Amino acid sequence: MKRKTGSSFAWGLLLMAACCLWPLQCPAIDNSECFDCHGDTGLTKESTDNILNTEITESLYVDEDRFDRSVHNLNGITCVDCHSDIEELNYDNEVPHKKNLKKVCCASCHEQAGEDFKNSVHMKLRTKGITMTCYACHGYHYVRQMEGASVTERENSICLKCHNPYQFHAWLPSRSSHFANVECVVCHAPDVPRHINLKIYDLVSNTFYDSNRLFNILGVDFDQLMKTVDKDGNGIIDPDEFETLVLVLKQKNIHPVFHAELVADISSIAHHVNRGTAQKTCRKCHLANSPYFKTVEVVFNRDDGTVDSYRVDRGVLETYYVNHFYLLGGTRMKLMDRIGLLILAGGACAVGLHLTARILTIPLRRKNEEESS
Amino acid sequence: MRSESIDNRLRLQQGAKTGMTIAEPDRSPENKGASTMAHAHEHLVYIHPAPVRVWHWINAFGFVLLILTGFQIRYAEILHIMPLRQAISLHNYVGFVVIADYFLWLVYYIGSGRVRIYIPDLRQVVTMAVRQAVYYGYGYFIGRPNPHEMTPDNKFNAMQQQAYLAIMFIFLPAQMVTGVLLWKIKGYSEYINLLGGIKVVDTIHVLLFFFFTAFLLIHCYLATLGHTPLAHFKAMVTGYEEAGDREETTDKH
Numbered sequence: 001m002k003r004k005t006g007s008s009f010a011w012g013l014l015l016m017a018a019c020c021l022w023p024l025q026c027p028a029i030d031n032s033e034c035f036d037c038h039g040d041t042g043l044t045k046e047s048t049d050n051i052l053n054t055e056i057t058e059s060l061y062v063d064e065d066r067f068d069r070s071v072h073n074l075n076g077i078t079c080v081d082c083h084s085d086i087e088e089l090n091y092d093n094e095v096p097h098k099k100n101l102k103k104v105c106c107a108s109c110h111e112q113a114g115e116d117f118k119n120s121v122h123m124k125l126r127t128k129g130i131t132m133t134c135y136a137c138h139g140y141h142y143v144r145q146m147e148g149a150s151v152t153e154r155e156n157s158i159c160l161k162c163h164n165p166y167q168f169h170a171w172l173p174s175r176s177s178h179f180a181n182v183e184c185v186v187c188h189a190p191d192v193p194r195h196i197n198l199k200i201y202d203l204v205s206n207t208f209y210d211s212n213r214l215f216n217i218l219g220v221d222f223d224q225l226m227k228t229v230d231k232d233g234n235g236i237i238d239p240d241e242f243e244t245l246v247l248v249l250k251q252k253n254i255h256p257v258f259h260a261e262l263v264a265d266i267s268s269i270a271h272h273v274n275r276g277t278a279q280k281t282c283r284k285c286h287l288a289n290s291p292y293f294k295t296v297e298v299v300f301n302r303d304d305g306t307v308d309s310y311r312v313d314r315g316v317l318e319t320y321y322v323n324h325f326y327l328l329g330g331t332r333m334k335l336m337d338r339i340g341l342l343i344l345a346g347g348a349c350a351v352g353l354h355l356t357a358r359i360l361t362i363p364l365r366r367k368n369e370e371e372s373s
Numbered sequence: 374m375r376s377e378s379i380d381n382r383l384r385l386q387q388g389a390k391t392g393m394t395i396a397e398p399d400r401s402p403e404n405k406g407a408s409t410m411a412h413a414h415e416h417l418v419y420i421h422p423a424p425v426r427v428w429h430w431i432n433a434f435g436f437v438l439l440i441l442t443g444f445q446i447r448y449a450e451i452l453h454i455m456p457l458r459q460a461i462s463l464h465n466y467v468g469f470v471v472i473a474d475y476f477l478w479l480v481y482y483i484g485s486g487r488v489r490i491y492i493p494d495l496r497q498v499v500t501m502a503v504r505q506a507v508y509y510g511y512g513y514f515i516g517r518p519n520p521h522e523m524t525p526d527n528k529f530n531a532m533q534q535q536a537y538l539a540i541m542f543i544f545l546p547a548q549m550v551t552g553v554l555l556w557k558i559k560g561y562s563e564y565i566n567l568l569g570g571i572k573v574v575d576t577i578h579v580l581l582f583f584f585f586t587a588f589l590l591i592h593c594y595l596a597t598l599g600h601t602p603l604a605h606f607k608a609m610v611t612g613y614e615e616a617g618d619r620e621e622t623t624d625k626h
Binding site for chain 1: 435446447448449450456457461462466509513515516554556557558559563565566569571572573575576579580583584586587588590591594606607
């Protein structure tokens with residue numbers, strides 16, 4: 001009985017605690033309430049342009065579908081988590097919350113990024129009276145996972161908003177190839193870790209195979225595929241195992257073209273962009289065993305922008321399986337060097353042997369000549 | 374004999390214009406003491422017209438620069454002849470000079486109809502090539518005459534003819550095309566993909582690079598097989614080869 005009474009008491013305490021904590025666990029304001037108004041494409045407000053100092057009409061519309069796919073929503077961040085000065089909605093007013101909300105401070109959550117941003121040319125712009133906000137580059141409502149993003153997507157969504165790379169890289173040979181295959185911060189943020197992303201490209205449709213499409217065709221999931229491929233189970237696909245991957249794909253009539261790009265890790269150190277510190281030494285990269293492409297990953301994009309990725313031995317870059325990527329000097333095939341050495345040695349030997357015989361037979365030719373004359 | 378060569382050349386240049394390319398030997402009294410062997414060399418034949426010589430030497434210096442910069446580009450961690458960026462830049466500029474030079478050669482040879490000197494006679498080519506190979510590998514060493522006699526219309530022996538036909542119409546164009554594709558990888562990505570990817574294009578370019586390097590070595594050596602080691606080099610400057618010079622018949626070097 002005592003035991004029963006004790007049990008009831010415990011349940012009572014638990015219920016009280018749950019009741020107390022319930023309001024804290026639930027968002028004060030649901031996103032759907034925000035979208036009731038901000039889902040209207042015609043919702044605008046009159047504002048003043050900060051730079052031009054002119055009156056402008058600012059859209060307050062937020063695309064709910066795009067927001068739903070954003071990295072913040074996927075991680076359960078709600079509207080009022082960022083717009084934290086909205087505590088309640090009063091529908092009696094024309095605007096149910098304060099008209100002028102405080103600016104969102106991204107560094108409240110992204111503390112390290114905020115710290116790293118301080119050591120950047122973009123932060124130093126403030127001394128010139130220009131404030132670079134986080135969302136000037138990253139946007140705000142539609143920030144996507146960038147791990148699986150291509151170089152073009154990464155650059156288009158960030159650096160190329162302001163910078164025209166063709167204005168400042170006259171010194172760079174093969175500019176368009178660099179811009180297409182190397183992310184800006186790989187050179188401009190010298191401290192950032194880098195790796196090569198290998199993605200399967202369909203030359204017919206000019207698109208990358210995403211995870212869904214690929215694994216539907218293969219009839220296995222990512223883990224099953226990699227277990228089949230990584231036979232020694234060391235977590236790295238070496239060139240021989242890579243051959244297995246290619247074979248598995250070919251058996252399903254997928255003729256893979258591995259598209260390789262040199263990208264930066266998703267790291268806050270990527271903010272360390274400073275004037276005069278960009279990597280301009282060609283031989284940092286165009287060198288056998290360059291640390292820039294020591295890490296190679298084969299990646300399959302998921303719909304939400306995240307990736308299924310697997311480490312690959314960098315030796316794979318030197319094989320003909322990765323036919324559409326060649327880093328001059330860096331990923332040269334050792335086999336070609338050996339063949340080249342044989343060709344040169346063959347030529348040198350032919351000359352050397354003939355020359356030796358030519359010298360040794362001089363007396364013979366003299367003798368024959370004297371006899372004939 | 375050397376002192377008369379300028380007079381001979383003047384007459385030969387006139388002769389070349391009228392189609393007569395073999396000069397008469399100088400029978401002047403001061404040359405009566407010349408040796409018998411010298412008589413074998415006394416005919417000068419206008420073998421290498423000016424456009425060919427211009428093409429040849431631009432091509433030669435271009436090749437040397439392309440090979441040096443090519444090694445620097447491919448083996449940047451070992452070689453330090455020049456910075457990689459300059460090597461790439463120089464390689465590109467010289468590459469285009471060599472391409473333009475190739476078209477000088479092509480226009481001259483096609484336009485003049487002399488391109489036929491590159492076309493082997495299929496009925497004799499195998500026999501002649503074997504004979505030439507036997508000469509290089511054996512006959513030369515015992516002082517036998519070169520089975521091929523150089524004339525303006527039959528400049529190359531059978532082995533040269535095949536080698537140069539392949540080089541000028543297959544290997545060099547392939548090297549030029551792959552070089553241009555590698556110059557603008559992004560711009561020509563469609564063509565590169567059609568050929569199987571950049572690594573395929575690069576492989577062709579690199580293999581031909583090694584081939585041309587070895588070729589240059591052998592070519593320079595074979596050019597020393599004239600009656601003196603520098604005879605063919607001089608001929609490629611002046612345009613005149615010595616007729617009756619069956620290359621190595623008098624070589625004592």
